[in-house]
Amino acid sequence: MWCTRWFLPLLLLPLPTASPYFLILFLFTLGLHARPCFYCIILLAALFLSSCYWQSFPLDARLSVPWADNITTFYEALNARAPPNLNFHELTPPIIRVADRCWCDFASGVFEPYDVQKWERDSVERAVADLEKRHKERTAGVSDETVHTATQVDGEESFSLFRSLFNGRGSSALLSTETSGALDPPDTPASSQLALPTPQPALPEVAPVLPGQLDMRPYGFNAVLDFRWSRGA
Structure with a gap:
């Protein structure tokens, strides 16, 4: 080695x-x-x-060749390339990922020196494209959330209307029932006096418990335990 x-x-x-x-x-x-x-x-x-893999640069890194008098860093280059409708200050990351470049790159040809300015410009263009993509995704997410909220509000209003209509019908039915009950004549005392008395069922005779026996009927068991030594009378 x-x-x-x-x-x-x-x-x-x-x-x-x-x-x-x-x-x-x-x-x-x-x-x-x-x-x-x-x-x-x-x-x-x-x-x-x-x-061939390049790590990201901070935005305050200087360009190899300034694009203009007021464009000397990657941050200023991004700000110059960003479209007017893009919220640049909110979506800009703290770093910029540059394009990949190998130690011996054949992008500019075999006999031509490597164009560093073109490499930096391509990196800025790709960063601007990524920012526009993120802006579109965020805008689409906000619009979808707005539509979902509006749909939910419409559903709640429809449910409230249906519930109020149902409650109105229930109140009308209850009022009609009470009115019909008030119009019906009450039962006369004569009709209640004419009712025949209900016959009561005869209770079974309960045998007396002898000494030496335990009655389990008060405890829910229909049995009498006999603890006597003999079964004589």
């Missing part, structure tokens, strides 16, 4: 803006000089391929 010492300074340097042709030629000559082993080649290839 000692052969990788020639490539370690490349990890400490920022991404180059030179043409891919120059970078490939530089790596080829450096490989001939250092003669890395197979494991070092795999390690270096993985390191350079993983450099």
